Amino acid sequence: xxxxxxxxxxxxxxxxxxxxxxxxxxxxxxxxxxxxxxxxxxxxxxxxxxxxxxxxxxxxxxxxxxxxxxxxxxxxxxxxxxxxxxxx
Numbered sequence: 001x002x003x004x005x006x007x008x009x010x011x012x013x014x015x016x017x018x019x020x021x022x023x024x025x026x027x028x029x030x031x032x033x034x035x036x037x038x039x040x041x042x043x044x045x046x047x048x049x050x051x052x053x054x055x056x057x058x059x060x061x062x063x064x065x066x067x068x069x070x071x072x073x074x075x076x077x078x079x080x081x082x083x084x085x086x087x088x
Contacts, residue, residue: 010060014052014079015039049079050086 015023021040029035053070060068072080 010056012052012056012059014049014076015044046079047082050083053079053083054087 015021018040019042020038023037023039024034025037026034057068057070070080
């Protein structure tokens with residue numbers, strides 16, 4: 001019997017990954033089709049970091065992964081604890 005494992009590594013940042021970061025939101029705003037806004041840890045709403053973790057998990061599940069192990073470092077460890085506390 002052969003056991004096949006599908007293992008991948010998908011690092012991602014939450015929207016608070018830098019102190020300040022400039023982001024482009026594609027929304028059709030003239031003249032370039034996007035609007036610009038500032039994000040990053042300096043502007044992050046901590047409780048919204050759960051949404052970023054959920055988005056990462058949803059992305060991996062859409063790619064066919066059913067078993068997901070998450071690990072975070074530094075500030076992300078606090079975000080992970082909040083995620084575990086607030087989700088099933």
